[in-house]
Amino acid sequence: MTDRFCVHCGQAYDGSGHAECRNPRTALEPPRYCPQCARRMVVQVTPSGWQARCSRHGEATSADAPAPG
Amino acid sequence: MTAVADETTTEADILAVAREQVLERGEGLSERQVLDVLRLADDRVPELLALAHEVRMRWCGPEVEVEGIVSLKTGGCPEDCHFCSQSGRFPTPVRSAWLDIPGLVKAAAETAATGATEFCIVAAVRGPDARLLSQVRDGIKAIRESGNDIQIACSLGMLTQEQVDELVEMGVHRYNHNLETARSHFPNVVTTHTWEERWETLRMVREAGMEVCCGGILGMGETDEQRAEFAVQLAELDPHEVPMNFLIPQPGTPYESYDVIEGKDALRLVAAFRLAMPRTMLRFAGGRELTLGDLGAEQGMLGGINAIIVGNYLTNLGRPAEQDLEMLSGLKMPIKALSETI
Numbered sequence: 085m086t087d088r089f090c091v092h093c094g095q096a097y098d099g100s101g102h103a104e105c106r107n108p109r110t111a112l113e114p115p116r117y118c119p120q121c122a123r124r125m126v127v128q129v130t131p132s133g134w135q136a137r138c139s140r141h142g143e144a145t146s147a148d149a150p151a152p153g
Numbered sequence: 154m155t156a157v158a159d160e161t162t163t164e165a166d167i168l169a170v171a172r173e174q175v176l177e178r179g180e181g182l183s184e185r186q187v188l189d190v191l192r193l194a195d196d197r198v199p200e201l202l203a204l205a206h207e208v209r210m211r212w213c214g215p216e217v218e219v220e221g222i223v224s225l226k227t228g229g230c231p232e233d234c235h236f237c238s239q240s241g242r243f244p245t246p247v248r249s250a251w252l253d254i255p256g257l258v259k260a261a262a263e264t265a266a267t268g269a270t271e272f273c274i275v276a277a278v279r280g281p282d283a284r285l286l287s288q289v290r291d292g293i294k295a296i297r298e299s300g301n302d303i304q305i306a307c308s309l310g311m312l313t314q315e316q317v318d319e320l321v322e323m324g325v326h327r328y329n330h331n332l333e334t335a336r337s338h339f340p341n342v343v344t345t346h347t348w349e350e351r352w353e354t355l356r357m358v359r360e361a362g363m364e365v366c367c368g369g370i371l372g373m374g375e376t377d378e379q380r381a382e383f384a385v386q387l388a389e390l391d392p393h394e395v396p397m398n399f400l401i402p403q404p405g406t407p408y409e410s411y412d413v414i415e416g417k418d419a420l421r422l423v424a425a426f427r428l429a430m431p432r433t434m435l436r437f438a439g440g441r442e443l444t445l446g447d448l449g450a451e452q453g454m455l456g457g458i459n460a461i462i463v464g465n466y467l468t469n470l471g472r473p474a475e476q477d478l479e480m481l482s483g484l485k486m487p488i489k490a491l492s493e494t495i
């Protein structure tokens with residue numbers, strides 16, 4: 085499904101704009117907001133990846149998705 | 154100010170002085186001398202880096218210590234370190250998280266698989282409570298039971314003497330506690346505890362026989378004078394290791410709109426710190442990817458750095474460990490082996 089919210093700022097996102105969320109710094113950030121509901125996720129960074137859990141939409145990991153840019 | 158300018162221009166060239174004092178005699182630069190290095194013209198930076206590299210090779214050797222780190226307890230910290238996305242006092246997107254023991258064992262295994270000899274367990278706390286220390290104890294036991302003999306370091310904030318003793322007894326061989334910045338700048342960065350309180354923890358750690366790991370973050374609005382001050386304060390502490398971080402401005406923190414330090418200034422700082430501390434392990438830590446990129450990382454390895462954190466950091470991602478290992482092999486710098494560190 086298409087993501088509705090930006091994982092870096094939690095605001096509505098339709099795939100365009102959000103220049104401040106798509107830069108060299110955010111390329112080194114795991115997702116922080118659920119792309120489906122914009123809830124802040126519980127994120128665990130590990131030496132080789134990350135897991136991000138939304139209380140409503142479950143867990144996403146770096147193995148499922150490349151680090152968001 | 155003219156007097157200062159005259160003094161620098163009439164005195165012997167700082168790199169010539171450093172060559173004799175630091176490279177030949179192994180004596181670190183003074184605060185004034187570090188400041189002269191930080192003020193060298195841009196066109197002298199390659200010469201500075203080359204000298205810092207010679208100093209590192211002469212006094213530390215070609216080996217590079219590789220380390221991985223993991224956050225055992227993330228976020229929700231009561232302190233107000235203005236750079237930190239894990240402070241509960243700022244509206245950052247980082248939520249509290251605890252890593253469970255299987256997760257910790259897996260993180261240690263991933264780290265060991267890179268050839269790293271150090272694994273640092275970190276928690277976002279003012280200091281550890283009984284629950285955290287028992288999690289660390291169980292975690293270390295589980296890592297050992299998994300057959301992983303990587304050396305274990307901890308970074309759990311400020312300690313009491315009893316907690317220091319407990320960590321020693323658990324087999325923690327090194328403790329990280331950063332002074333973060335120059336003493337004169339610290340009150341601008343942190344108001345919930347003092348530089349002196351941090352120093353006290355470091356003193357107890359050293360006296361208990363653990364290796365001291367203490368560095369900081371550059372790019373937090375400190376002046377060049379304060380950078381030089383910090384370098385000599387660290388030299389005075391004489392830690393086993395100094396991790397050098399460069400600020401990553403974190404959304405929601407007071408420093409969110411600070412500029413990232415420029416690559417050439419980051420390299421200049423690496424070399425200056427090496428010349429202030431010829432024998433200390435100097436580690437590339439957070440922020441190098443953003444500040445220096447791939448090319449700059451290599452220049453840093455040839456400019457005084459002799460240790461790196463590979464893989465991800467606590468809340469930020471790093472570049473893949475393989476990329477750093479390839480870089481080291483390209484530079485013909487051997488990775489320090491576990492047998493040599495015990």
Ligand code: SF4
Pocket residue numbers: 230231232233234237238239240241276277278279310
């Ligand atoms: S004590 Fe550590 S975790 Fe807490 S705010 Fe300061 S730097 Fe962040």
Ligand SMILES: [Zn+2]
Pocket residue numbers: 090091092093094095097102104105
């Ligand atoms: Zn956004």
Ligand SMILES: [Zn+2]
Pocket residue numbers: 118119120121122123138139140141142
């Ligand atoms: Zn959700």
